Amino acid sequence: xxxxxxxxxxxxxxxxxxxxxxxxxxxxxxxxxxxxxxxxxxxxxxxxxxxxxxxxxxxxxxxxxxxxxxxxxxxxxxxxxxxxxxxxxxxxxxxxxxxxxxxxxxxxxxxxxxxxxxxxxxxxxxxxxxxxxxxxxxxxxxxxxxxxxxxxxxxxxxxxxxxxxxxxxxxxxxxxxxxxxxxxxxxxxxxxxxxxxxxxxxxxxxxxxxxxxxxxxxxxxxxxxxxxxxxxxxxxxxxxxxxxxxxxxxxxxxxxxxxxxxxxxxxxxxxxxxxxxxxxxxxxxxxxxxxxxxxxxxxxxxxxxxxxxxxxxxxxxxxxxxxxxxxxxxxxxxxxxxxxxxxxxxxxxxxxxxxxxxxxxxxxxxxxxxxxxxxxxxxxxxxxxxxxxxxxxxxxxxxxxxxxxxxxxxxxxxxxxxxxxxxxxxxxxxxxxxxxxxxxxxxxxxxxxxxxxxxxxxxxxxxxx
Numbered sequence: 341x342x343x344x345x346x347x348x349x350x351x352x353x354x355x356x357x358x359x360x361x362x363x364x365x366x367x368x369x370x371x372x373x374x375x376x377x378x379x380x381x382x383x384x385x386x387x388x389x390x391x392x393x394x395x396x397x398x399x400x401x402x403x404x405x406x407x408x409x410x411x412x413x414x415x416x417x418x419x420x421x422x423x424x425x426x427x428x429x430x431x432x433x434x435x436x437x438x439x440x441x442x443x444x445x446x447x448x449x450x451x452x453x454x455x456x457x458x459x460x461x462x463x464x465x466x467x468x469x470x471x472x473x474x475x476x477x478x479x480x481x482x483x484x485x486x487x488x489x490x491x492x493x494x495x496x497x498x499x500x501x502x503x504x505x506x507x508x509x510x511x512x513x514x515x516x517x518x519x520x521x522x523x524x525x526x527x528x529x530x531x532x533x534x535x536x537x538x539x540x541x542x543x544x545x546x547x548x549x550x551x552x553x554x555x556x557x558x559x560x561x562x563x564x565x566x567x568x569x570x571x572x573x574x575x576x577x578x579x580x581x582x583x584x585x586x587x588x589x590x591x592x593x594x595x596x597x598x599x600x601x602x603x604x605x606x607x608x609x610x611x612x613x614x615x616x617x618x619x620x621x622x623x624x625x626x627x628x629x630x631x632x633x634x635x636x637x638x639x640x641x642x643x644x645x646x647x648x649x650x651x652x653x654x655x656x657x658x659x660x661x662x663x664x665x666x667x668x669x670x671x672x673x674x675x676x677x678x679x680x681x682x683x684x685x686x687x688x689x690x691x692x693x694x695x696x697x698x699x700x701x702x703x704x705x706x707x708x709x710x711x712x713x714x715x716x717x718x719x720x721x722x723x724x725x726x727x728x729x730x731x732x733x734x735x736x737x738x739x740x741x742x743x744x745x746x747x748x749x750x751x752x753x754x755x756x757x758x759x760x761x762x763x764x765x766x767x768x769x770x771x772x773x774x775x776x777x778x779x780x781x782x783x784x785x786x787x788x789x790x791x792x793x794x795x796x797x798x799x800x801x802x803x804x805x
Contacts, residue, residue: 354419354426357402362387363395364427365434367404367415371423372430372468373438373461374414380445381413384437412458425647428680429494435469446476467503481510488520492527495683498716500524515546522553526560528716548577552584555591562748562797564591582611582618589621593628594797601625616646623654624799627661649678653686657799660693669693676706684714689798691725700732720747720754721796727757736764752794759785 359367365385370376376384382392396413399405404423408414415423442462446455459478464487466477479487488503504521507514518537525534534557541550555570568591571584589604602625608618619642626635635658643651656671672693675686687710694703707725714722723745730739739761746754762782766775 354422359427360395362391363399366392366395366399367423368427368430369434369438370405370413370415371420371427372435373442373465375408375412375457375461376414376438376442377412377445377458380438380441383441384434408457425645428647430468431680432469435465436471439465439469439471443474443476481507481514484510485514485517485520488517488524492520492524494681495527495714495717497524497527501528513544515541515549519549519553523556526553526557529719531557531561548574548579551577552579555584555587559587559591562751564594567591568595582608582615585611586615586618586621589625593621593625598625598628614645616642616650619645620650620654623658627658632658632662647678649675649682649686652678653683653689656689656693660689660696665693665696669697669699682709682713684710684717685798687713688718688721688725688796692728692796692798695725695728695732698732700729703729703732720751721798724754724757724796727761731757731760731764734764736761736768740765750788752789752792753796755785755788756794759789 362385366381369381369384373384378392378396382389385392387395396405400407404416404419405413406416439462442458442465446458446462456478459476460480460483463473463477463479463483466473467487468490484503484507488500488507491497491500491503500520501524504517504524507517508521511517518540522534522537522541525531525537534553538550538553538557541547541553551570551574555567555574558564558567558570568588571588571591574584585604585608589601589608592598592601592604605618605621605625608615609622612618619638623635623638623642626632626638639651639655639658642654646654652671652675656668656675659665659671660668669690672686672690676682676690679686687706691703691706691710694700694706703725707722707729710725711722723742727739727742730736730742740758743749743754743758743761748754749758759782762778762785765778766782770778
C-alpha cells in the first residue's frame with residue numbers, strides 16, 4: 341500500500357527530470373535486478389567505461405541509484421514501482437544479459453564469499469529470462485513469493501501459479517503465496533482450484549480475506565451482485581483499505597448503481613488519492629454518466645501517474661464510448677505500440693476498434709496475437725471478438741458456430757453477436773427447415789434482448805488486483 345501511495349510523487353519526479361536512453365535502461369534493469377556489481381551492470385547494458393560512469397554519477401546525484409553493502413549498486417527502493425511505470429518493465433533479453441554476466445561473475449569468485457544478495461538476484465534474473473538455473477543461483481522462500489506476485493502483475497498467470505505452489509510446498513502457511521495463487525487461478529478461469537484454496541483460508545481462520553477473494557472470484561465470473569455481497573461480508577469482518585472499496589465501486593458500476601459506485605470510489609480516493617486504478621475507475625464512472633468533460637479532466641490527472649500506454653488505452657475507451665471511433669482507434673493503436681508487454685485489455689480494445697472502423701485485416705492479425713498470448717484467459721471475450729471478425733468478413737456460419745462456444749451464452753453482448761450472426765445467415769440460401777429453425781432462434785434472441793444493448797466489457801483493468 342505504501343508503494344502505491346507514494347508512486348505519484350516519484351512518477352512526477354521522473355517526468356520532471358531528463359534522463360538519457362542509457363540512464364533509462366540502467367534504471368529499468370536495476371529496478372528489476374538489484375544489487376549488481378558495476379562490471380555486470382556495464383556488460384548487461386552495453387555501455388563504455390566513460391558512459392557508464394557519467395550515467396551512474398547522475399543517477400546517484402538524483403538519489404535513484406545508491407551504493408550497497410559489498411560494493412555493489414542498487415536502485416533506491418521507494419522509486420522501483422515508479423521507474424517501472426515510467427520506463428517500462430525489464431525485458432526478457434535484459435534479464436538474460438544480467439543472468440549470463442552475473443553467473444560468470446560469481447563463477448570467477450576466488451575468495452569463497454557467499455555473495456547471497458547477488459545469488460538471489462541471479463535466481464530471479466534466470467527465472468524471468470526463462471533460462472536453465474545454475475548452482476550459483478540461490479533463492480530464499482521470500483524470493484519465490486515475491487516472484488509469484490511479479491509474474492501475476494505481469495499477467496504471467498501460469499508462472500505465478502507455479503512459483504506460488506513452489507512456495508506453498510515449502511511452507512503451506514505462507515498467506516501471501518496462497519492469496520497470489522488464488523488470484524492467478526481466477527485469472528486463468530480455474531475457479532474450482534481457486535475455491536479449494538479459499539476454503540483453506542477459511543480453515544486457517546482467515547475469514548475476511550476468504551470473503552474478499554470470493555468477491556474477487558465472482559467479480560471475474562461476471563457475477564457482480566454476488567461479488568458485492570461477499571465484499572460486504574469482508575468489510576463486516578474487518579477488511580479495510582482502498583482495494584475493497586475500489587472493487588465494490590466497480591461492481592456497482594457494472595450493476596448500473598452509479599450513486600453507490602461514486603460513494604465507494606470516493607472512499608477509495610480518500611485512502612489513496614493518487615492511486616492510478618482509482619482515477620481510472622473514476623473516468624469510467626464519468627463515462628457512464630455521459631460527463632465527457634470530467635472524463636477528459638481525469639485523463640490529464642491519470643497522465644501524471646500512469647504509464648503512457650495505459651493512458652492511451654483509457655483515452656481510446658473514452659473516445660469509443662462517446663462515439664468517436666476513429667480517434668478511439670488511433671489511441672488504441674498507440675497503446676499497443678507503446679506497450680513493452682501488451683496487456684489483454686489493451687490488445688482486445690485494439691481489435692474491437694479495428695473492427696468498428698472496418699480495419700478487418702488489422703483486427704485479424706491482432707486477434708491472432710491475442711489468442712497466442714492469452715490462450716487461457718477471458719475466453720468469452722476472445723470468442724466474441726472472433727465471431728465479430730467473421731461477421732465483418734461475411735462468414736456468418738462460422739460466426740454462428742463461435743457463438744455456440746460461449747461459456748456464458750445468455751449475456752447480452754453474446755446474444756447480440758448471435759443475433760447478428762443469425763441475421764446474416766438468414767440472408768443466405770438455406771433449406772426450408774433450416775431457415776425456420778434459425779428464424780425461431782433469432783426471435784428467441786430478440787425476445788431475450790428486448791431492445792437492450794451491451795458491448796464487450798473491456799474496461800476492467802487486469803493489473804488492478
